[in-house]
Amino acid sequence: MIPRRVFSPAAVGIVLVGVGLAPSVMSTSQVYSGTEVVILSLFAVSYNLLFGYLGLLSFGHSAYFGLGAYATALLLLHAPGVPLGPAIAGGTLAGAIGGVLIGNFCVRLSGPYFAMLTLAFGQLLFAVAWKWRAVTRGDDGFGGFLKHASLALPGTPESGSQHSLYYLVVALAVPVIAATWALMTKTPFGNVVVSIRQNEERAVFLGYDVFATKLITYTISAGLAGLAGSLSAIFHDFVSPSVIDLNLSTDVVLMTFIGGTTFFFGPVLGAVFFVYFGDFISALTDRWQVVMGLIFVFMVLYVPKGFIGLGRLIPSVRPRETRPETAP
């Protein structure tokens, strides 16, 4: 179930003002983490269009994040003077084009077959990034492309201070996440996507083209992941195969699941947790990934609805559910 609560303008305002003013009271390192949270939130939201909305578990979503990251980085590197805007748009487009090409094969499948095919395509693109050294410089990666960007970020001595990068990322990611929220919860398109997850056959006999709807959703999801990747490339001023590897593909599954797939903003919570708790725990132990893994196991077993589901453990806020939410 994706509840479609209407947020009060006041709450939205408070969050926006908070996000806007946060850097002025945060240390550089906190601003750094904050930027990472916003980028990963966008990535996780994009992933949840597949996982939460369409019910498709992908193990290759970093492919689109990586396409976006590499496309933006290569554009900035090889087309000196290209403004940041078109470079970001190029990254987003690269993700979307990858999505429409690969999705065309993947969305015909479901369940484990979908998962396997996304994994296969993800690994294929990873191999390209890894092996095509002439273009990607392989495992070494490349950076320093931001100094070529013709549009210097405001208030930046060189290629961009943490603060201006934060504002750039927020200014792009937050409206895009909001627009995606509106698309999925306020338009007939969102209802069609939900109906397909609940019962594909039912949507079909009402006259909906399930394949086209899935492919469009897949493409939007890939485009958003491309945008996240593009922002990540600019933020780090560096790309390497880690932006397109299996680790990142599983990280986004973790974030999305832990945050909660049944609520549009669940993955945002997951990204917040992933970054801050990850920072916290990795300062304590080198084996922080074991802790993360254990938390994931616990969530899958006992809180399958993620953090959003935790609220439901408290009786007073537990919504009454009289029927199973997915139709057989």
Next chain:
Amino acid sequence: MTLEVQDLVTYYGKTQILHNVSLAADAGQVTCLLGRNGFGKSTTLKSIMGLVSTQAGGIRLKGRDVRGLPPYLIARAGIGYVPQDRRIFPTLTVRENLMMGMKPGSRPSEGRWSIEDVLAYFPPLERRLTSKGRVLSGGEQQMLSVARALMGSPEVLLLDEPTEGLAPRIVEALEGVIREITGHGVAVLFVESKLSVALRLARRVYVIWKGQIVYEGSPGDLERDRNIRQQYLEV
């Protein structure tokens, strides 16, 4: 004829389910396909809808062959379908469920029935417009399922045992609505296992037995034909 099915052949794997099924449903009339459970009634409707693939035969909607089209195009061509499980979309509200029934891309005003018209047929739904589908009773779900199909302005409405498991009062209301729908020129084809329902509603009756049509006639004739009834319908 609005809907003409000719010599339809359907297999599930290697098992032949439908053996040259032929039937017709005319505009403004209720046609009933009677038969015991497991003998091909639902498969006939699913075959018409394209939800199971057919191996041979013809399905004509107002003269246009629709057999072999993907189901979503068959739906858009004008065939509405209310499946037996009658489930609606549980997390969407009643209103959203109804909107889902409109032909994709059309506006509420373009259909034969507006939401208001459809709600006038089903007053209980009007009070529940903002309720989620999952909190509706079985009877309300069935009403919503039929109402949703009407939102698509179908030429032909296929109903799979629409009254099964419903309280008598709701059955009565639903039968009234089915009669009214035909008054608007819709061809209604419903499958049923109970003769009594067919007698009350249908103008024309087909009896199916192990995937073959074994009787065609008026409900009155069928009622008088004890032989056919005993052979094919009574348990």
